[in-house]
Amino acid sequence: MKITATIARAFSGAALCTVLGVAFAGGARAQAPASQLDAIQSAGVLRICTTGDYKPFTIAVGEGYEGVDVEMARSLAKALGVEPRFVRTKWADLMPDFLAGKCDIAMGGIGVTLERQKRAFYSAPALATGKVPLVRCADKDKLQTVADIDKPGVTAIANPGGTNERFARSNFKQAKITLHGDNVTIFDEILAGRADVFVTEALEATVQEKLKPGLCAVNTDKPLTFIEIGYLLPRGDGVFKAFVDQWLHIAKSTGEYKRYYDQYLR
Known part of the structure; x- marks a missing residue:
């Protein structure tokens, strides 16, 4: 009888720990920060950092912008169901502005570098150049x-x-x-x-x-380096990155990206 009671008490204690553990894990999941994807849709605005000085990707024209990645930014905003809002930055300030949370994504001929990727995510490459x-x-x-x-x-x-x-x-x-x-x-x-x-x-x-x-x-068919162009995303936010990557995949597969590319490269 004593042995049975001891086992019962031990089992009850283990079960209680298991229940508490599951409850704690559930609470942790419930308190996990939402993706930037949710925040953007809730705000109704996609904030895009761009330099506005890099043809054919982004160029300031009056109060607005144009270029391959400007059109792509508008396309991404439409896919999200929100309005695009461009935030002007400079190349020297690009990472500080992005890391300070001034924008949700940075676009405009941004080269993929390991140094930047230490502090941020990138989308899948939009194109390769050099x-x-x-x-x-x-x-x-x-x-x-x-x-x-x-x-x-x-x-x-x-x-x-x-x-x-x-x-x-x-x-x-x-x-x-x-x-x-x-x-x-x-x-x-x-x-x-x-x-x-x-x-x-x-x-x-x-x-x-x-x-x-x-x-x-000089020698545009034989560049001195290899570099890919992508879009800068918040580090650690796999949900938002997955959405951007899928949107970009569709835009390239349907010819949308090439249409903008041809428009601004002519």
């Missing part, structure tokens, strides 16, 4: 490689805070490096002779070659 030199056409044959550029007497220009500055500082040890804070007028610095080369993504170089007579993009 960096190429953009030079005066007269210098096209002599400034083709890193070795060609990295010489005394050559001035490489870059916009501060992004992958272009990082590339320049990592690869050019003899060439002079100068920074220009306005990514819209940086190309004029080359035409004016105040800089010789700007190493940037092949897509931007191709667009500027058409817009600025006298500038030539």
Whole structure:
């Protein structure tokens, strides 16, 4: 009888612990923070950080924006059933602004880097590209490689805070490096002779070659690097990332992304 009572008490204690454990786990699940997906739908607004200075992805026009990723931002907002709200940032402030919660997503030709991914998630890649030199056409044959550029007497220009500055500082040890804070007028610095080369993504170089007579993009079919373009997302929020990834997959599969790409690359 004593043995039976002892076993019963032990079983009751174990069962109680199990019940309490399940209840605690259920409570923990109930208190888990909601996904940004829920917060965006509740607010009725998708906040998009963008620099507005990077053709063909994002460019400020008057009070608004246009570009491949601007159209994609509007498409994402529509898929979420909310309104898009663009938040202007600069490349040097992109990560601080994003991490401070000023926006729900960052879009606009953002290169996927391991350094950024230490602090944030990325969507699946929207496209793959690479960096190429953009030079005066007269210098096209002599400034083709890193070795060609990295010489005394050559001035490489870059916009501060992004992958272009990082590339320049990592690869050019003899060439002079100068920074220009306005990514819209940086190309004029080359035409004016105040800089010789700007190493940037092949897509931007191709667009500027058409817009600025006298500038030539070098070897766009053989870029100096490999880089993917994606959308910056809050770290740890797998629910929101899954939604964005599926939306992007559909947009690429149906030709929606290509339609915007062709529109702004022409």
